[in-house]
Amino acid sequence: MSAFLQYLITGLGVGCGYALVGSGLVVIYRVTRVVNFAQGAFAVVAAMAVSTLLGAGLPHGLAEAFAVALAGLVGLLVGLVAIGKPGTSPQAALIVTLGIGIFAYAIEILIWGDQPRSFAGLPGSFTLLGARVQSHYLLIIAASVLVFLAMAVLFARTDVGRALTAAAANPYAARVVGINVTRMGLLSFALGGALGGLAGVLTTPVQQVTFDSDVVLVVSGFAAAILGNLTRPAFTLLGGLLLGVAQALVAGYLSTSYQTEVALLLMLTVMIVQAARRPTIQEEPA
Amino acid sequence: MSGRVVDVRKLTVRYGAAVALDEVDLHVEAGELVALIGPNGAGKSTLVNTLSGILKPAGGSVSVVGRLAHVPEGRQMFASLTVDDNLRLGAWRIRDRNTARVYELLPGLVRVRDNRAGLLSGGQQQMVALGRALMSRPQVLVIDEMSLGLAPLVVAELAAHLRALNSQDGLAVLLIEQNARLALELCSRAYVLEAGRVVAHGPSAQIAASPAVAAAYLGGGPG
Numbered sequence: 001m002s003a004f005l006q007y008l009i010t011g012l013g014v015g016c017g018y019a020l021v022g023s024g025l026v027v028i029y030r031v032t033r034v035v036n037f038a039q040g041a042f043a044v045v046a047a048m049a050v051s052t053l054l055g056a057g058l059p060h061g062l063a064e065a066f067a068v069a070l071a072g073l074v075g076l077l078v079g080l081v082a083i084g085k086p087g088t089s090p091q092a093a094l095i096v097t098l099g100i101g102i103f104a105y106a107i108e109i110l111i112w113g114d115q116p117r118s119f120a121g122l123p124g125s126f127t128l129l130g131a132r133v134q135s136h137y138l139l140i141i142a143a144s145v146l147v148f149l150a151m152a153v154l155f156a157r158t159d160v161g162r163a164l165t166a167a168a169a170n171p172y173a174a175r176v177v178g179i180n181v182t183r184m185g186l187l188s189f190a191l192g193g194a195l196g197g198l199a200g201v202l203t204t205p206v207q208q209v210t211f212d213s214d215v216v217l218v219v220s221g222f223a224a225a226i227l228g229n230l231t232r233p234a235f236t237l238l239g240g241l242l243l244g245v246a247q248a249l250v251a252g253y254l255s256t257s258y259q260t261e262v263a264l265l266l267m268l269t270v271m272i273v274q275a276a277r278r279p280t281i282q283e284e285p286a
Numbered sequence: 287m288s289g290r291v292v293d294v295r296k297l298t299v300r301y302g303a304a305v306a307l308d309e310v311d312l313h314v315e316a317g318e319l320v321a322l323i324g325p326n327g328a329g330k331s332t333l334v335n336t337l338s339g340i341l342k343p344a345g346g347s348v349s350v351v352g353r354l355a356h357v358p359e360g361r362q363m364f365a366s367l368t369v370d371d372n373l374r375l376g377a378w379r380i381r382d383r384n385t386a387r388v389y390e391l392l393p394g395l396v397r398v399r400d401n402r403a404g405l406l407s408g409g410q411q412q413m414v415a416l417g418r419a420l421m422s423r424p425q426v427l428v429i430d431e432m433s434l435g436l437a438p439l440v441v442a443e444l445a446a447h448l449r450a451l452n453s454q455d456g457l458a459v460l461l462i463e464q465n466a467r468l469a470l471e472l473c474s475r476a477y478v479l480e481a482g483r484v485v486a487h488g489p490s491a492q493i494a495a496s497p498a499v500a501a502a503y504l505g506g507g508p509g
Contacts, residue, residue, distance in 0.1 A: 159374060159375070159378070159383060162364075162367060162371050162374060162375055163375060163378060165364070165366065165367060166364045166367065166375050169364045169365060169366055169367065170362055170363065170364055170365070172340075172358065172362060173358060173362035173363070173364060174364075174375075175340050176338060176340070176356050176358050176362065177375050177376050177378050177379070177418065177422075178378045178379040178422075179375070179378050
């Protein structure tokens with residue numbers, strides 16, 4: 001029982017990371033209709049940056065904040081390359097992001113090498129019903145819940161959120177009322193970058209990161225996001241948590257080497273069920 | 287108020303090699319109702335999209351005094367957003383996003399304010415599109431194909447709203463219509479656009495009386 005509880009909580013923590021990566025995919029897809037395959041790289045860049053900044057003597061908190069901001073900036077740059085040229089189709093932009101994701105490997109290895117990196121998170125641990133759990137998992141879960149609440153408020157209650165939705169829902173009408181559709185797309189890439197960065201910053205203390213961690217992250221994030229049709233943050237959170245727990249249970253009771261397989265299985269199942277229910281992915285409200 | 291709120295001179299717009307508008311001259315005085323009629327493909331929507339800044343002219347000039355709001359062809363709702371959110375986005379260019387005034391002007395929208403715009407009838411959507419344009423407190427309103435696909439009763443209601451906005455607030459309107467009879471009745475002056483050129487312009491009564499216009503646009507068929 002205590003082992004199960006431990007897997008559950010670690011699964012929820014890791015799942016929050018997937019949900020954050022997935023929510024970055026959702027924000028970008030909602031606004032630009034681009035599936036951003038460079039999404040995992042944001043997490044890797046932010047995590048690596050934290051390890052460097054901490055090494056340079058920056059205190060915890062500040063280092064993480066800088067790294068998330070950096071990931072947001074990287075997101076903006078990826079957006080500029082992917083959709084900056086007017087008239088780029090979402091399909092073409094998708095391939096561009098895939099290319100950038102691979103190109104990012106080279107830069108990451110150049111700067112940080114190819115060895116795994118990690119850094120300390122929230123110290124200490126606690127016992128819950130006989131299960132020993134690192135306190136850092138609670139930080140991951142609390143921060144993720146806050147971010148998802150903030151995102152719900154952004155999309156449902158603010159004019160910028162409405163404009164982000166409007167730019168995707170009807171680009172022509174958006175231009176008629178004076179919304180700069182390209183700028184909204186770039187904003188979504190910056191937001192997506194920051195969300196991916198946050199995922200990397202939060203989960204690295206419990207799961208070390210290498211330059212190619214982005215594959216697991218983007219596959220898992222996509223699996224989480226596809227549950228919400230790539231457009232709904234709340235379902236993405238649910239998908240991420242489900243996936244994290246499923247992976248933790250498989251790792252605990254079977255083997256730790258099935259991480260990606262569990263994600264792919266969940267993704268395929270959801271996609272097959274959805275394909276049976278409706279012909280294509282459609283626009284959905286938050 | 288006096289003077290021209292819209293002044294278009296020798297406007298040329300091209301799509302690649304194709305000329306959509308060829309040296310078009312057109313103006314709208316402050317507080318004036320002006321009709322622009324013409325067949326499909328004459329360049330009416332091109333002119334509207336150039337006025338609202340979505341298309342760039344290849345030649346000539348477009349000058350707009352004050353704020354111009356655009357009710358696009360096909361109503362162009364943000365389908366997944368509520369009516370209220372659609373209205374608020376209409377004020378994206380300005381700071382004041384209070385919707386109360388528009389609900390006062392178009393009371394029919396109050397009942398559906400929390401409904402998703404995509405689920406409304408065509409007439410209701412056209413009302414939302416009008417309200418969305420009014421949110422930016424324009425001095426001139428450009429309406430592209432207001433009556434297309436709408437029931438006569440709804441069209442009459444929209445026309446009544448336009449008359450009221452024009453007489454009470456001094457709003458200038460450029461009305462693009464396939465329904466020439468409606469447009470000439472509502473507006474005091476009219477332009478006829480064919481194949482990218484203005485082929486006739488003048489007071490509505492004079493345009494309506496011209497045999498060529500009568501034959502092409504006011505003949506037999508329903509409106």
